[in-house]
Amino acid sequence: MIKPTCEDTFLLKKRNLKNDYFSFTFKPYVPVKKCKPGHFLQLQLPNSDVYFRRPFSIASVDSNGSIEIIFKIFGEGTVLLANLAKGDKVNLLGPLGVPFKFPKKNEQTIIIAGGVGFPPLMYLAVEMIAKGHDPKSIHFFYGGRTTDDIIEKTRLNKLGVNFYPVTEDGSFGVKGLVTKPVEEFIKSSNSNMRIFSCGPTGMLKAADAIGLKYNIPGQLSLEAPMPCGFGICLGCVKEKTDGTHARVCCDGPVFEIGEIII
Amino acid sequence: MIKPTCEDTFLLKKRNLKNDYFSFTFKPYVPVKKCKPGHFLQLQLPNSDVYFRRPFSIASVDSNGSIEIIFKIFGEGTVLLANLAKGDKVNLLGPLGVPFKFPKKNEQTIIIAGGVGFPPLMYLAVEMIAKGHDPKSIHFFYGGRTTDDIIEKTRLNKLGVNFYPVTEDGSFGVKGLVTKPVEEFIKSSNSNMRIFSCGPTGMLKAADAIGLKYNIPGQLSLEAPMPCGFGICLGCVKEKTDGTHARVCCDGPVFEIGEIII
Amino acid sequence: MKLDLKVKIAGVELANPLMTASGCCGYGEELADIFPLSKLGALVSKSITLNPRLGHPPPRTAETTSGMLNAIGLANVGIDKFVTDKIPFLKKQKTKIIVNVAGSKLEEYVEVCSRLNDIECVDMIELNISCPNVDEGGMEFGADPIMTEKSLKAVKKVFNRPVIAKLSPNVTSIVQIAKAAEQGGADAFSVINTLLGMVVDAETWHTKITNNKGGLSGPAIKPVALQMVHAVYSNSSLPIIGIGGIRSTSDVIEFLLCGATAVQIGTGLFIDPMLIVKIEKELKQYMKRKKCNSIYDLIGKVRKY
Amino acid sequence: MKLDLKVKIAGVELANPLMTASGCCGYGEELADIFPLSKLGALVSKSITLNPRLGHPPPRTAETTSGMLNAIGLANVGIDKFVTDKIPFLKKQKTKIIVNVAGSKLEEYVEVCSRLNDIECVDMIELNISCPNVDEGGMEFGADPIMTEKSLKAVKKVFNRPVIAKLSPNVTSIVQIAKAAEQGGADAFSVINTLLGMVVDAETWHTKITNNKGGLSGPAIKPVALQMVHAVYSNSSLPIIGIGGIRSTSDVIEFLLCGATAVQIGTGLFIDPMLIVKIEKELKQYMKRKKCNSIYDLIGKVRKY
Numbered sequence A, B: 001m002i003k004p005t006c007e008d009t010f011l012l013k014k015r016n017l018k019n020d021y022f023s024f025t026f027k028p029y030v031p032v033k034k035c036k037p038g039h040f041l042q043l044q045l046p047n048s049d050v051y052f053r054r055p056f057s058i059a060s061v062d063s064n065g066s067i068e069i070i071f072k073i074f075g076e077g078t079v080l081l082a083n084l085a086k087g088d089k090v091n092l093l094g095p096l097g098v099p100f101k102f103p104k105k106n107e108q109t110i111i112i113a114g115g116v117g118f119p120p121l122m123y124l125a126v127e128m129i130a131k132g133h134d135p136k137s138i139h140f141f142y143g144g145r146t147t148d149d150i151i152e153k154t155r156l157n158k159l160g161v162n163f164y165p166v167t168e169d170g171s172f173g174v175k176g177l178v179t180k181p182v183e184e185f186i187k188s189s190n191s192n193m194r195i196f197s198c199g200p201t202g203m204l205k206a207a208d209a210i211g212l213k214y215n216i217p218g219q220l221s222l223e224a225p226m227p228c229g230f231g232i233c234l235g236c237v238k239e240k241t242d243g244t245h246a247r248v249c250c251d252g253p254v255f256e257i258g259e260i261i262i
Numbered sequence C, D: 001m002k003l004d005l006k007v008k009i010a011g012v013e014l015a016n017p018l019m020t021a022s023g024c025c026g027y028g029e030e031l032a033d034i035f036p037l038s039k040l041g042a043l044v045s046k047s048i049t050l051n052p053r054l055g056h057p058p059p060r061t062a063e064t065t066s067g068m069l070n071a072i073g074l075a076n077v078g079i080d081k082f083v084t085d086k087i088p089f090l091k092k093q094k095t096k097i098i099v100n101v102a103g104s105k106l107e108e109y110v111e112v113c114s115r116l117n118d119i120e121c122v123d124m125i126e127l128n129i130s131c132p133n134v135d136e137g138g139m140e141f142g143a144d145p146i147m148t149e150k151s152l153k154a155v156k157k158v159f160n161r162p163v164i165a166k167l168s169p170n171v172t173s174i175v176q177i178a179k180a181a182e183q184g185g186a187d188a189f190s191v192i193n194t195l196l197g198m199v200v201d202a203e204t205w206h207t208k209i210t211n212n213k214g215g216l217s218g219p220a221i222k223p224v225a226l227q228m229v230h231a232v233y234s235n236s237s238l239p240i241i242g243i244g245g246i247r248s249t250s251d252v253i254e255f256l257l258c259g260a261t262a263v264q265i266g267t268g269l270f271i272d273p274m275l276i277v278k279i280e281k282e283l284k285q286y287m288k289r290k291k292c293n294s295i296y297d298l299i300g301k302v303r304k305y
């Protein structure tokens, strides 16, 4: 784990992406250079009715010293967050957690994203390409209930990755669950592959199962309620397949396929 | 006591009068017709770190259904209040308390105002004039430490009352405490008089003493921390000169001179 | 079946499970200016003592994080004035009337309760054996199982309608005290009174209330109250009135799930005097949504791991 | 005279009165990534038990109004691994090391403490006789004066440096338990551990943590903690470490005024890991402004009415 920084930043840019989805950019964010895809931040909300900080994955960083998160309104905390105005002060603790391990250049990368699991995976794709990975080696499966759950399409398209939108109601892309096209892709391919997934529990379970079934290595980024976010409270643990506990915040949030009981 | 209303209103107009002094106008305020000078409101702040409502005197009402308060930043609650933006929702409970009893038309009205005691007394002067009192029968003594503590001069001047500013450092009006010019005025006058005062404890004590010394009737508007503001918690009591307790919120905040141990 | 908020406490039927908490609604007059008291399942009066009490000198309340501290000191008009000045108003209200009784000696409790026995409109007595704000009696009674049983027995002899024991949270085992009260003949429990606390001003170095220590109430204490309601519920079959930090409909539901048959709202009324009216409406919506026809479909239904 | 934050607990001198609370800083490693532990008066480890413990299954924390509930269940590496894996790191830190010890049987406490006696860098032991999150032992010890005295006596026999008794707030009289601990040979008190509480989800009807009940901490409990610190201070001359809801410099000052010689910060570190560093700075500014040269100018100096 790298040393996190705890600092006040300001909301520089606020965009309402779609319905309940927002993109917030904060600046100054000093530890920008330490950030890697899979890292997250703990945001302090300006109201102690919401006592804990709230964790959000890093969606992008800019070398000018700003950092972006993308979030969806769930409950009290994200409502308060969405109500912030440009210029408002927010204290950020981060970067936190264990980031993704980049795949090898000769591997096909299968990304399985859903809901608010999208931001860290977009960041992963961006950084892979920056590091010289062929965009066409990245297969970005992005599932949602309806077209409303699929955000930042143009941003993804611009990256030049293979983009496979999947919606349960068929309102955008393939109809159904994301698992089916993923399995089809795997069956049709005979290169080395690596899976990365972040999204709702059901999706993570499926990604985990697929990895184990086809013997494809990979990583999953998990969620848990996080009182502290940096390893001191033991409140975020999940059971591992070996019977011990792992702290999602600092032993994860990124774990190997097969490592955790999801 | 009249029946208070508990309703959501919106911040219609926000003015920073001077340094820490603000004027806020809220609308819609339905019980506008029930309001009288001396009445106050309990404002609910949007943050339960500040658990109690905060009391503010009515500074003016408009028949178009809006209501004004004037406040100064003291602590956490007023900081939060000052941070509200136009359009923000605020829940108001009011009008609360016992208002001022208007003087007779043939009486000279001595108003002794200080600090945030100014708003209800300005409201009193405005309403007296509206009810046909001669502005020149109103003697508005307004004390502060420096000129920074004297707000809304032009508004007062427009009313046509006799305006006697007094500052401790002499930066505006007469130098010294407000008590001296008040006593001088009283000694020089031989009409029937009536005193109204609201301001810091020292000023109220002095006003009370002057009333008793010169046997001039009048009323003082007091302050107390107010958990409820409408009589149910018994948290705001003051000791009366007869040995019993009075609730500032609903037996007051306006009391007769000599009634309360200040 | 029709949706119905009615509950019964010791045979007394309440229109809904929502009561005011003692000391947080005076004798009802001020609240009646804001909403009709018929909206209440029951009104619980300020603690009544034998003689009138001024209470502690001010300041006697202080704000805390998500709560407040009070040491009002049982300020009340005394039983005589209560009967002559307050009962006529209460008699006219279309809600159940619960009179909270306090004292510093057992004889005082007995005297006040026997006077109340003659007042027909008093549906129940709530025995405050748990007030932290008086020097003698009060809390000492409620911290000691023997005194608790004795007080209940004595009061039950002179008051022929239900008696609710209001329990203190400042004890090692609230279950032990509840059992003693039940042994003494209590018909129901009110759980909880305030937690002992202290508030200090870091600038002036002064305690913020004249009594130095006082009772903590408000949302801060809700988890403590829920745990105690659940503990008493798991160990007694008497009905429980849940109290502590309620300021929303979901708070009320949490108390019902933990085993309360009704609830009282105190400090929450200071912040929002219309709270009970609002909750009554939202509670019906919740029950419709959850397909509950009766409050009894919620009582004690918490799902444990 | 020079301004000085030093305090002494049972002869052990601390650079300042600011400690981490047990269970809220692991074994120090993660915090050391954020600020140098030399900023601490002392580091207090997670409760150590004889055998390693996984603790309760997740979820084991829940957010509450201005606080949190936890039933971690004493998850820890056990004394063996603590000595081999954690002590080497702790030994290198320029701060005092307090090891918190828990157990479910008296023999376990004794065994762990006697092992720690051989580890020189362990300056003091804090005896957790007040954890609400284990079924046997733990809280029962701290709720009973006889067991409290016995545990202290037994531990003092095998550990030749100071032993701090960490007291539970879930008792009728914390003073009685403190006196029993003093009788048993305690050198200081930690006041308080968490309040018993419960959190329920009104939507799912489920308790929010697997152990169903847990310990309440955070700003919500500060007034309760202050009152108990003051009560123990008024009845014993042993030094007190004040704990409960600290999240600002003025909170620390309030604990000192009520009689604490030092304080511990728990939940507050989760929200602001830099809190202790911030407080250390602000505390100096405060003392300068108030013309205090020493922390002792503040201890117990609360002004009562």
Ligand SMILES: Cc1cc2nc3c(=O)[nH]c(=O)nc-3n(C[C@H](O)[C@H](O)[C@H](O)COP(=O)(O)OP(=O)(O)OC[C@H]3O[C@@H](n4cnc5c(N)ncnc54)[C@H](O)[C@@H]3O)c2cc1C
Pocket: A040, A050, A054, A055, A056, A057, A058, A069, A070, A071, A072, A073, A074, A075, A076, A077, A078, A079, A116, A117, A119, A120, A222, A223, A224, A225, A226, A253
């Ligand atoms: C490492 C990590 C990275 C995350 N990244 C993002 C992101 O990039 N964008 C985004 O929108 N969200 C992200 N989340 C989820 C986000 O933290 C939650 O949506 C947020 O905390 C909800 O807060 P709230 O107050 O709005 O909702 P609450 O009222 O707290 O809760 C709403 C619902 O979510 C559950 N919940 C609350 N917190 C968590 C949690 N931490 N994990 C799982 N369930 C929880 C609650 O039990 C409740 O059912 C991330 C979570 C983690 C752990």
Ligand SMILES: Cc1cc2nc3c(=O)[nH]c(=O)nc-3n(C[C@H](O)[C@H](O)[C@H](O)COP(=O)(O)OP(=O)(O)OC[C@H]3O[C@@H](n4cnc5c(N)ncnc54)[C@H](O)[C@@H]3O)c2cc1C
Pocket: B040, B050, B054, B055, B056, B057, B058, B069, B070, B071, B072, B073, B074, B075, B076, B077, B078, B079, B116, B117, B119, B120, B222, B223, B224, B225, B226, B253
């Ligand atoms: C009937 C009434 C009418 C008022 N009208 C006005 C007005 O028109 N304009 C205005 O600016 N202010 C008015 N006040 C005062 C105003 O209510 C307080 O300034 C405000 O509550 C302070 O809140 P805070 O959270 O900013 O400060 P806090 O942090 O709560 O307190 C700041 C200081 O003020 C003290 N204090 C807090 N509340 C009160 C109180 N209610 N009475 C006395 N001392 C208190 C505190 O002890 C502290 O020393 C009125 C008060 C009352 C009782």
Ligand SMILES: Cc1cc2nc3c(=O)[nH]c(=O)nc-3n(C[C@H](O)[C@H](O)[C@H](O)COP(=O)(O)O)c2cc1C
Pocket: B233, B234, B235, C021, C022, C023, C024, C046, C047, C068, C070, C072, C074, C100, C128, C131, C166, C192, C193, C194, C216, C217, C218, C219, C221, C243, C244, C245, C246, C264, C265, C266, C267, C268
């Ligand atoms: C200002 C105040 C006065 C109170 N007076 C009494 C009282 O006279 N008798 C009593 O039994 N309880 C009294 N209580 C306790 C409440 O009835 C209730 O048990 C407690 O406040 C917890 O509920 P809450 O969190 O909803 O306020 C008082 C509480 C407050 C805040």
Ligand SMILES: Cc1cc2nc3c(=O)[nH]c(=O)nc-3n(C[C@H](O)[C@H](O)[C@H](O)COP(=O)(O)O)c2cc1C
Pocket: A233, A234, A235, D021, D022, D023, D024, D046, D047, D070, D072, D074, D100, D128, D131, D166, D192, D193, D194, D216, D217, D218, D219, D221, D243, D244, D245, D246, D264, D265, D266, D267, D268
């Ligand atoms: C997550 C968590 C774990 C805790 N674990 C322990 C523990 O192992 N041993 C112990 O004595 N106290 C433990 N405590 C109690 C704290 O040390 C402290 O007494 C309590 O949290 C009150 O302080 P606070 O309000 O500053 O958190 C724990 C508290 C929390 C929140």
Ligand code: FES
Pocket: A225, A226, A227, A228, A229, A230, A231, A232, A233, A234, A235, A236, A237, A247, A248, A249, A250
């Ligand atoms: S959130 Fe505290 S250890 Fe992970």
Ligand code: FES
Pocket: B225, B226, B227, B228, B229, B230, B231, B232, B233, B234, B235, B236, B237, B247, B248, B249, B250
């Ligand atoms: S503020 Fe509650 S009675 Fe006056």
